[in-house]
Structure formats: structure tokens, C-alpha cells
Amino acid sequence: MTKLSPKILFLSGLLVLPAFLFQNNLPAKASQTALFIILCAAGSRRMLILPPLIAFFSVTLMNLLSPHGEVLITIGRFPITETALHTGLHRALTLIGLIYLSKLAITRHTRLPGTLGALIAKTFFFFERMTEEWKNIKEKRLLVKLDTLMLTLEAAPAAAKKTGSSAPSSRRASIMFALIFITGNWLLLVLTLAIPHA
């Protein structure tokens, strides 16, 4: 995924967002979430498996704590109800899906337009300089070290690095990816709306 254009990835994510949010069919939503996770993994974005898994189970469990609908199974004295389970899974999938869609569509090379975009680029410049300079300051006391860091960086020329230019990207591959990604997700939404019990 690193060779795809950050701008096209961002726009693709933005266009797929409604197709994911308006999806009420649970298997379809699960498929979309799985697709986002697989694409993130394929793009070798840094992935932590445990936090989303914990989030998924805890959100589902939290919703099960408010029983609603037909009782499916009882574990001890705790009833698992159909509507609560459906709501929990739906919310958990939405949460996880949005996180991975976001990770997929937004890279550190994504550059927002306008004056604010330029200011964010400048902020990223300072952020990168901070991570480099922090190791070079020998001071042991945290606050003095931080103060030295701020004084050093303020004196440095604030040349904003163009964050969008650091990774070469293929325009044709990006457009192909965007077309398939957007069409696939919207088609799934249309299909599940047209055939609700599929």
C-alpha cells in the first residue's frame, strides 16, 4: 500500500466511509471490516492485533450487559439475548472497521490542503526533529531537557518538509485500487439493501 498515492487513498477512504457506516447487514459489515484489516496488513502498516481484539470483545460484552430481545443461551445466570448480541456485534464491527479504514486511508504522507495543511506539515517537521534531537540532549532532568529541546528547535530553521512527497506512488495503480475498493463496498451496500435477508 506504500506505493499508492496518499491523496487517492484518502479520497477512497472518504468515499467508502458512508458505504460502511450505512451497512446494517452484519455478515456484510464483518466482510468489509475483514477486508480493511487484510488491506492494512497487505500495506504493511504497523498493526497491533491485541487492542482491536480486546475492543471488539469488550464492546460486545458491554452491550450484552443490557439484555434485550429473545434469550439465545444462558451462561450461569447471565442471559445472552439476540438483539443485545446483534447490537453489540454491530457496534464492535463499526468501531474496528472504522479504525482500520482510517489506518488504510490515512498515512503519514497524507497532506491536507490549504494553510492549515501547511501548518500541519510544519508541525510534522518539528515532531520529526524532536524525535531526533531528544536523544542528543544529555540533560537528565525531564523538564530541563524538554525546555532545552524547545529552545533548540525554535532556533532551528522551520522549513516545513513536504510530507506528501516522501513516498513515490503509482497513479495508475492508485486509481485502479480506488475504483475497485469504492465500487466493491458500494455494490455490497446496494446488494444488501436490495436483498435484505441475503
Next chain:
Amino acid sequence: MMKQTRIPSDTLNRIALLAGLAFLLSAVEYTIPKPLPFIRLGLANFPILIALTCFSPPQVLLLVVLKILGQGLIQGTLFSYTFLLSASGSFSSALVMIFLYRWGGKRISLIGVSIAGALVSNLIQIYLAGFLIAGAAVALIGPPFLIIGLVSSVFLGILAQRFVQTSRWVKNVQHMDGTAE
């Protein structure tokens, strides 16, 4: 005729510098494992507390915008509920902190301002988390969320207070921007 209020480039640079610090702190926080993705220690609020003593309210809000967008870009959460929770919490807490710092005078220290900001931010986030994700069971995550927020805000408030009292950078900025008290 309307008076144009453009922010000088030096001030913009300093705001970007503080926002860079917020990015750094949120990157540090991102590496700390949490049971739920929206639970936060709020380390990135440290630069906001510093900014209260150096910049005008609109400039502090600009820093908040940069912090929120930067966090969304670094953590890749710009399209997610996490971003919505973070943005609403950050804005509400910034407004409360600005109000308390500006109108509280010397009666409220940065520690008090930090606690109030964290409280408002966490309450807003709990409400939204209940509405969007957890439902009525949000009452279960509410107390630990508020306790973590309280402890970390006291810690950040103490650090910010000490930094503002001792920092040469803060003194320089206050002197140049005329915000020294």
C-alpha cells in the same frame, strides 16, 4: 471596518512547535496498551496547558485543531469514532480550560485547570461512547475512565505548573508575545 487579526509567523511557528510536542506525546501514549481504544491518559494535553500561559484563546484553539488533526493522521484514526471522541473531548476541555485560566485568575492553578479540563473531556467522551458504542453499559466504564483521567490530569497539571515556572522557552514566548503576568 473589521480589524484583520492575522497570527504573526513567529507565533505560528511556536504553536506548530507545541503541536509537534503534542504529536510526540500522543505517539508515546499510543504505545501504552489500553483495554479500550478511546481510553486516554491525555499526555498530549501538556502542551495545551503550556499554551494557556503563552497564547491568546484563538491561538490555543488553533493548537487544539493541530493536535486533533495530527493525532488523527499519526494514529490513522481520522475517520473513526476514536477521532470523534478525541475531537469533542479536546475542544470542550480546551474551552473550559481557557475560561478557567482567563477568568479564574490566581485562584486557580494549572493543576486545577488541568483537572477541570480532563473532567469535562472525559464526561463528553463517556456520553458519546455510550451513545455510539457501549450503550447503557457505559456506566461501567465511566468510573475507571474518570479516575484515570483525574490521576493523569493532576500529574500533568503539576508538570505543566513546574515547567511554566522554570522554563526559559516559556519566559521568552511570554516576553515576546506580551503575555507575561
